[in-house]
Amino acid sequence: MxxxxxxxxxxxxxxxxxxxxxxxxxxxxxxxxxxxxxxxxxxxxxxxxxxxxxxxxxxxxxxxxxxxxxxxxxxxxxxxxxxxxxxxxxxxxxxxxxxxxxxxxxxxxxxxxxxxxxxxxxxxxxxxxxxxxxxxxxxxxxxxxxxxxxxxxxxxxxxxxxxxxxxxxxxxxxxxxxxxxxxxxxxxxxxxxxxxxxxxxxxxxxxxxxxxxxxxxxxxxxxxxxxxxxxxxxxxxxxxxxxxxxxxxxxxxxxxxxxxxxxxxxxxxxxxxxxxxxxxxxxxxxPHVAAFELMKLRILNGGHAAIAYPAGLLGIHFVHDAIANPLVRGFLDKLETEEIIPQVPPVPGVDLHDYYRLIASRFANPDVGDTIPRLAQDGSNRQPKFILPVTRDRLESGADVTGLALETALWCRYCAGTTDEGEPFRLDDPNAARLTPAALAAKDDPAVFLNLRDTFGDLADAPQFCSRFGIALKSLWREGTRATLQRYLNDGF
Missing domain, CATH: 3.40.50.720 (NAD(P)-binding Rossmann-like Domain)
Known part of the structure; x- marks a missing residue:
């Protein structure tokens, strides 16, 4: 009863x-x-x-x-x-x-x-x-x-x-x-x-x-x-x-x-x-909210973005299944360790690598049943808040952005609206009507997607980022998500 x-x-x-x-x-x-x-x-x-x-x-x-x-x-x-x-x-x-x-x-x-x-x-x-x-x-x-x-x-x-x-x-x-x-x-x-x-x-x-x-x-x-x-x-x-x-x-x-x-x-x-x-x-x-906030936005929310798009392209529905996939987890670990965490300032009383390990264990919780479509939604609002600021910081410091450019390329490929197997899905984004045509055109000319200036701003003019993005996107279309992630994990691009 x-x-x-x-x-x-x-x-x-x-x-x-x-x-x-x-x-x-x-x-x-x-x-x-x-x-x-x-x-x-x-x-x-x-x-x-x-x-x-x-x-x-x-x-x-x-x-x-x-x-x-x-x-x-x-x-x-x-x-x-x-x-x-x-x-x-x-x-x-x-x-x-x-x-x-x-x-x-x-x-x-x-x-x-x-x-x-x-x-x-x-x-x-x-x-x-x-x-x-x-x-x-x-x-x-x-x-x-x-x-x-x-x-x-x-x-x-x-x-x-x-x-x-x-x-x-x-x-x-x-x-x-x-x-x-x-x-x-x-x-x-x-x-x-x-x-x-x-x-x-x-x-x-x-x-x-x-x-x-x-x-x-x-x-x-x-x-x-x-x-x-x-x-x-x-x-x-x-x-x-x-x-x-x-x-x-x-x-x-x-x-x-x-x-x-x-x-x-x-x-x-x-x-x-x-x-x-x-x-x-x-x-x-x-009084140190900004430090906690930046840690969370970059490591957790940025981590969500990092797993959402490769998992979506691979047809994975649940977040815990994405974390169990060696390629997706490997991409997350490498991106967080090499490019995201170095751009997070110290937080009082917190070890950033311990914090990331806690985040990864939370993602892996099978009972939560969190979904990849939820993480992937509203990318045009979330990318400029969780991923692109890290990219800007690294470029300003002269650091490499291979993994971050790959994450953005994965988002672009996801915006095209099909998995690697050709299965269509609904792009849940208020700007979907603009994103999908731009993502499809970027298959031949990656600059088309980066020229969405309301999202990318001056990053569309950053040579290193544009080059890394273009290489990653071409690999995703030609070789697929699995091969592209494996290539990144082996030796980069």
Whole structure:
């Protein structure tokens, strides 16, 4: 018999399921979170749940929010189960499940973001946190800077009374708080982008400047945007996972989350109106966030990119199977050791090679069931953040970029939309309509792909990188992924 997850059924769940030890009615909302996806519910919501279980910070419960149709569907599913979520930690051979109760509600999702603006009139909401994906920050990929000409920004600057975007909602809410004499909320990004707090500040202040220069000055002078680093591998939930939940744990949950046991959160302690005592449940508060962040973005996220495209071209579906493939693992090991890790500055208290070994073991966890298509998605946003900056750093120092150029060539070949065996697949990227024709044309002229300047910028003019890229790409088309990887592992190109 399966128990549908609600507050009324908590007591009847199997005793092996960990459930909230606090009274939900004793919680008070303090954080509004925009972008309630799997990662948020496996990360921030879990940390807060642990804190509430410890009897602390009960005035920092979560209110969900969103602006996309997917957010509307998420709200509907969570409302039916009293905002509860089941989180399953996938320790090999020892999976555990717990019910997370740190969310108290979810702002209605409409055609615009006025409901979010109205919710933020509440002075008790002192933090707005975000997981809106790497591509959601209106950044010019070539420069890494805020793009004031982004269509979402242009629209909201002219329609701030009924904004449609995340940053329009934040600017509108901050404008009201300023007018009414209320303290501004802190804006905390939880997305995997370098200097995420600074990037968020640039987007909010940049939009505010298009509306009112004095409002932009208020944002710069009075609103806090702490930088943070977040980490937990959280794959997409499919029917496979939902079936596992009911059969193994006896819970029917429309939106469960499955994740690895490891989690990490490093935050800059910049919260003028207060914050939950997250240090009591393992969160690191430090002024050195940038060092942790760069380590993670380059070694972990860069590692994801390194295995995604060769594995995809070889027809491998699961990440743990990719790591078990000697060619893919060999490519990852060599690229990380010879080119990526040397471009990671020291991190206080961390041995970078030990950190990489931890990352590789996490990738190899078969119970997580993370997929290559998930790692391969959105490459046009992820490459400029995780791979190309390392390439630039090495070129500036005069170092070799053979492995990094091969990784980019693998991405290009992947963008062509077929495996080595000729099987077609869907390229999951917002720029797929431009990437695929360019990738196909690059078969004969590699420069065509590198001339996507919004992605590559001045790297398209770097002779060593262009040469290495061209050699690798021609090998991938002529000899295939296996032979190309073997050639790289043997003696390079």
């Amino acid at each position: 399966y128990n549908r997850l609600t507050l009324a059924t908590l007591a009847s769940l199997p005793k092996t399921i960990t459930r909230p030890r606090y009274a939900r009615e004793a919680l008070r909302p303090g954080i509004l979170h925009i972008g309630v996806g799997n990662f948020h519910r496996a990360h921030q919501a879990v940390y807060l749940n642990d804190l509430f279980n410890a009897g602390k910070s009960h005035d920092w419960a979560l209110i969900g929010a969103g602006i996309r149709p997917a957010d509307r569907a998420m709200r509907q599913a969570l409302e039916a189960q009293d905002w509860l979520t089941t989180v399953v930690e996938l320790e090999p051979g020892a999976n555990t499940a717990q019910v997370i109760g740190s969310m108290m509600g979810f702002v209605p999702v409409g055609e615009d973001a006025r409901a979010i603006v109205n919710a933020l009139d509440d002075p008790n909401l002192r933090i707005v946190s975000l997981t809106v994906t790497e591509g959601g920050y209106c950044i010019d990929p070539a420069t890494g800077s805020f793009n004031p000409e982004h269509s979402d920004i242009v629209y909201d600057a002219s329609h701030l009374d009924a904004p449609r975007g995340v940053f329009g909602a934040l600017v509108a809410a901050l404008r009201r708080r300023r007018e009414w004499g209320l303290a501004p909320f802190t804006v905390m990004s939880c997305d995997n982008i370098p200097h995420n707090g600074s990037v968020t500040r640039d987007a909010v202040a940049g939009l505010a400047a298009l509306v009112d220069p004095e409002l932009a000055a208020f944002v710069h002078g009075s609103v806090a945007f702490p930088n943070s680093m977040v980490d937990r591998i959280t794959p997409i939930t499919t029917d496979r996972e939902r079936t596992m939940l009911t059969e193994r744990f006896g819970i029917e949950d429309k939106r469960p989350v499955f994740c690895e046991p490891f989690r990490q959160w490093v935050i800059e302690d910049n919260f003028p109106t207060g914050r939950p005592a997250l240090e009591d449940v393992g969160v690191t508060f430090t």
